[in-house]
Amino acid sequence: MPVIAPWSTARPAQLPSQRGETDDAMAVGTTVDHLTETYRAHYRSLLGLAALLLDDTASCEDVVQEAFIRVHSARRRVRDPEKTLAYLRQTVVNLSRSALRRRILGLKLLSKPMPDMASAEEGAYDQLERDQLIKAMKGLQRRQREVLVLRYFADMTEAQVAETLGISLGSVKAYGSRGIAALRVAMEAPA
Numbered sequence: 001m002p003v004i005a006p007w008s009t010a011r012p013a014q015l016p017s018q019r020g021e022t023d024d025a026m027a028v029g030t031t032v033d034h035l036t037e038t039y040r041a042h043y044r045s046l047l048g049l050a051a052l053l054l055d056d057t058a059s060c061e062d063v064v065q066e067a068f069i070r071v072h073s074a075r076r077r078v079r080d081p082e083k084t085l086a087y088l089r090q091t092v093v094n095l096s097r098s099a100l101r102r103r104i105l106g107l108k109l110l111s112k113p114m115p116d117m118a119s120a121e122e123g124a125y126d127q128l129e130r131d132q133l134i135k136a137m138k139g140l141q142r143r144q145r146e147v148l149v150l151r152y153f154a155d156m157t158e159a160q161v162a163e164t165l166g167i168s169l170g171s172v173k174a175y176g177s178r179g180i181a182a183l184r185v186a187m188e189a190p191a
Helices: 016-028 032-053 057-073 081-109 120-138 142-153 158-165 169-188
Strands: none
Touching (some): 120 169, 142 169
């Protein structure tokens, strides 16, 4: 089914002879030679305009080049060659705004690393220490290991550990201190 574009009622219908004149006017437009001359004369000023809106030279150059490409492809729509520079300026401003929008959106979408995140090297050292600690814990007596795990890894109080294991508070303290002393010796020993 064909799509019918709405025409404004204020616009008079064109007769076939008028259409030919309109096509000739559109065919004139901005010529490639005029655009080339505009490029030579105003490239730096357009680059300066982009520099006022953007912060890096590469983006400014990209925006100005893209503006010239767009004006070149739409040169037949710019009927008055004297308006080419104004059209270029507006295109530079619009492209600069788009570039800034993309940057802002990119910054919002970037995942930010956690401030207390360890480096890979620190993570490797931590893993070695954990492995050494686990090996040393396996070398402890069963009760010493149970007391230390409940006290320091499960974060229980001495009274809670005593209740959980069914031993006295004094025994928890004794197993804990002997276990820590044995771990200290095991961790300082060369691997």
